[in-house]
Amino acid sequence: MQQLAGGQFFGETTKTLLLNGLTVTDTVYTHDKVDWHYHEHAYFTFILQGCVKEINKTETLTCTPGSLLFHNWQEPHYNLKAPVYTRGFHIEIEDRWMKQFLENTTLEGNRCISDPSVKLLFHKMFCESAMSDKESAIGIESLLLQAFSHLYLTSNNTGAHKPKWVNVIREILHDGYNDNISLTTLAGETGIHPAHLCRDFSKYFGCNISAYIRMLKVQRSFALLPLKKYSLANISYECGFADQSHFIKCFKMYTGLRPLAYRKLLH
Incomplete structure (x- = not known):
């Protein structure tokens, strides 16, 4: 099985930034199929355009614009690309960076991250990388630390004692949210009092309900903005x-850019 060195991906890498223990790459995927492989470093992939399937030992993930994946360095996987222009933004993390900046991390294996707060942070990292100025390095590092902090805090509140209503709410908001969603509806679906739902929502989701719904809507736009x-x-x-x-x-x-400015950045 092939091991890919730092900064190496199957495709045409159009930009590489070497930071202090981080390697940031922007890659157009050119292979219809990539056989089983793993990477030298742990890394995140944020899909910018197109569609690619990732298959690991336990699941198959269909990744479209806005999808965010984490891969630990030793975890094998293979990929199938749809016959469309597909592009990914990657941040590889060396062990020395982890030891220097992180006291705790719960990220292991291959993991699909659905939290819109974290996805929006990676969107901002992509925008920082596109700036390519002397502030980009500190911008990307600080945003990455924010992402890890958010993932760590929410993971501490999603263990064995997590209330059942948390997953019910997440499923409703991710799969069926619309303009007509109401607090009464959410409370009815979960069987808990609206006041209790409002009080504890941010504990498990990192923000209030309205902000979470808005972030999901912005996240959905990532798939459409690349399409002129x-x-x-x-x-x-x-x-x-x-x-x-x-x-x-x-x-x-939520992104710091107007939609047309982001579309221009992509193209």
């Missing part, structure tokens, strides 16, 4: 925003 056939009005409607103005406002709030 979709206007901002189309995207606003598809992602459940009240109108284009509301979409632009929320997108900038």
Whole structure:
């Protein structure tokens, strides 16, 4: 089985940034199939465009724009790419960086990360890398530490004693959220009092309910913004925003960019 060295991916890497124990790469995937392999370092993959399937020992993951994966260095996997332009943003993490900056990390194996707060942090890391100025390094490092901190804090609240309603709420919001979702509906689906739901939601999700829903909507737009056939009005409607103005406002709030600026950055 092939081991890939730091900064090496199957495809055409268009940009590489070597930071203090981090390797940041932007890669266009050119192989329809990549056989079983593993990487020298642990790393995150944030899909920017296209579609790729990742198959590991336990599951098959279909990754579209906005998908975020973590791979530990020793974990084997293989990939199947859809016949479309597909591009990924990677941050590889050397062991020395982990030891220097992290006291604790619960990330092991291959893991798909669904938390929109963390995904938006990786979106910001991509934007920082595109700037390629002297502030990019500290920007990426600080955002990565924020991501690890958020993952660590939420993982501490999602162990064996996690209430059953947490997964129910997550499934509702990720799979069926819309403009008509209400506190009464969520409370009814979980069988808990609305006040209790509001009080404990941020403990398990890292923010309040309205912010979480907005982040999910912004996250959904990542899959559509690379496609020029979709206007901002189309995207606003598809992602459940009240109108284009509301979409632009929320997108900038959570990413730091206007949607058209991000589309320009991609192309």
